[in-house]
Amino acid sequence: MTLSRRGLIGSGVAAAAATKIAGAETRAGSAAGETLPLLFDRSDPNLKFDLLVTGGTVVDPSQKLHAHRDVAIKNGQIAAVAESIPAARAVQVFDAGGAIVTPGLIDLHCHYYHQVSGIGLPPDEMMGLTATTTGVDAGDAGYASFPGFRHHVIGQTRTRLFGFIHISAIGLAGNPIKVGEMMNIDYADVDACAKAVAENRDVCLGVKVRMSKNVVGSNGMEPLRRAIRAAQIAGPWARVMCHIGNAPVPLGEVLEALRPGDIVTHAYSNAGETNAIVAGGKVLPQAFEARRRGVLFDVGHGGGSFDFTVAAPALEQGFPPDTISSDVHSVSIQSPSKPLLPWVLSKFLSLGLPLEQVIAKATTEPARIIGRVPGLGSLQVGAPADVAVFKLVEGPVAFVDTNKHERRGNVYLDPIKTIRQGRPFGFPFPDPFTYT
Ligand SMILES: [Zn+2]
Structure with a gap:
């Protein structure tokens, strides 16, 4: 990924945080509470998001967040998490209505x-x-x-x-x-x-x-x-x-x-x-x-x-x-x-x-x-845009362990969409069609 000079200068914390990425080799590195460098110009009023995951319920333990939220992605990063983000602000939209949205x-x-x-x-x-x-x-x-x-x-x-x-x-x-x-x-x-x-x-x-x-x-x-x-x-x-x-x-x-x-x-x-x-x-x-x-x-x-x-x-x-x-x-x-x-x-x-x-x-x-990737495992703004979307399917379900014991449950997670650094796997295919 190419860093634009403008993007780095645009955020006062960017230079310091970029240094932190280069040196992130310790066992620490959880996302919670970190200020992450932004790789896009957040102040641009015409900023167009690459992808919007809309209508879902975000479950993000790193922010203690479990609520209805739209998630916007730009340049491989989580760019915004808000109650409502207009679809017109994004190039592509994935409708996660009725689903839960978590970090990848x-x-x-x-x-x-x-x-x-x-x-x-x-x-x-x-x-x-x-x-x-x-x-x-x-x-x-x-x-x-x-x-x-x-x-x-x-x-x-x-x-x-x-x-x-x-x-x-x-x-x-x-x-x-x-x-x-x-x-x-x-x-x-x-x-x-x-x-x-x-x-x-x-x-x-x-x-x-x-x-x-x-x-x-x-x-x-x-x-x-x-x-x-x-x-x-x-x-x-x-x-x-x-x-x-x-x-x-x-x-x-x-x-x-x-x-x-x-x-x-x-x-x-x-x-x-x-x-x-x-x-x-x-x-x-x-x-x-x-x-x-x-x-x-x-x-x-x-x-x-x-x-x-x-x-x-x-x-x-x-x-x-x-x-x-x-x-x-x-x-x-x-x-x-x-x-x-x-x-x-x-x-x-x-x-x-x-x-x-x-x-x-x-x-x-x-x-x-x-402990090597700032923001990994989180949907906070600035985190890598790794996202998973699941249907939480309700109803009786039977699980089996590796010794053939059975256990009944009431709900299971059914994956319906996965996004890695802003690029969805499968439809909608990235626009333009290039892979990270
Ligand atoms: Zn193994």
């Missing part, structure tokens, strides 16, 4: 290295089902293959992408097969992984490791130890995303090893009584202790990692997720549990989490974790 969803756990990872899917092709404008790849690429992911996927995709680099050189290139990527510990070269993470810190959030018996074999805690070490070397901003499942050691030991800012994914998986964060009906003390320390808990639904009989008691006992992610991949997407992010969010509505919180856990909260 942010999915913290996905698999996107299609045709290289055994389970990767192309994010843009899924847009109509996922409403996900920002996605985080959870270790499809190892440190040996991340340059390819960066070039061939991040560089060729409209969806805004980030990734965790796998502590195993081969990442998930061979998954699903019988030989887990951490059966051979020599694939976990700490310095090589740290180098890849550090070199790609604009798009890499840290190190991925899968702590399941069928992945690590007899290597026990060593893959996690090496993942943490690689992240430490790369810098204090680098996180570890740790998959939990049928743990090679008692689950509590894994939780105790994690650092503030690290992420447990598959938080409500149930691989047996000693392998879930709920044991004997109670949330593990080590899980509460990890959360007190600042460890984050992510859903990562997937094809085998979300169980209502773990999630329901956890939520009742005050242990909701920090972030709700899908773990959508080529196997899970075909399972009856349908781990598409809007559907996973709807499952949490059925568990009693209010709509605003559910949306926050797939917008504001993962945006804070990504």
Whole structure:
């Protein structure tokens, strides 16, 4: 995107804020309360918006906003949010009457290295089902293959992408097969992984490791130890995303090893009584202790990692997720549990989490974790114009978890339109017809 000199000078805060973007590499970065640089001339009385999303109910947790609002977009940014904006002020209009309008969803756990990872899917092709404008790849690429992911996927995709680099050189290139990527510990070269993470810190959030018996074999805690070490070397901003499942050691030991800012994914998986964060009906003390320390808990639904009989008691006992992610991949997407992010969010509505919180856990909260894009996960003026529009469909609905438990709900989110940096996916096609 070209910045016009006039646009920068036109806003007194623009120069300072532009400097802030260039240096935004810390873990902070939530949208709330930030003053964002405007890339258009707001004072122009004849300003024509590129696109107007009209008639919807905006649910934007970053502004504590849940009200009828029109949303105007200009030059890839949210330009205005107001009770009524005349259609004549926009080149194109999308009628969101009766629908809800949220920041574009942010999915913290996905698999996107299609045709290289055994389970990767192309994010843009899924847009109509996922409403996900920002996605985080959870270790499809190892440190040996991340340059390819960066070039061939991040560089060729409209969806805004980030990734965790796998502590195993081969990442998930061979998954699903019988030989887990951490059966051979020599694939976990700490310095090589740290180098890849550090070199790609604009798009890499840290190190991925899968702590399941069928992945690590007899290597026990060593893959996690090496993942943490690689992240430490790369810098204090680098996180570890740790998959939990049928743990090679008692689950509590894994939780105790994690650092503030690290992420447990598959938080409500149930691989047996000693392998879930709920044991004997109670949330593990080590899980509460990890959360007190600042460890984050992510859903990562997937094809085998979300169980209502773990999630329901956890939520009742005050242990909701920090972030709700899908773990959508080529196997899970075909399972009856349908781990598409809007559907996973709807499952949490059925568990009693209010709509605003559910949306926050797939917008504001993962945006804070990504911490690299000012305004991400928000519809405040100046934020990137990433927008999702949903029908909130009322009526009885049945959900299934990955262990075939059923749960009834009253409502679900049905995605009907997704916009990335001002450009809609599908109709109305951008005018002029160019892609970002
Ligand atoms: Zn996954």
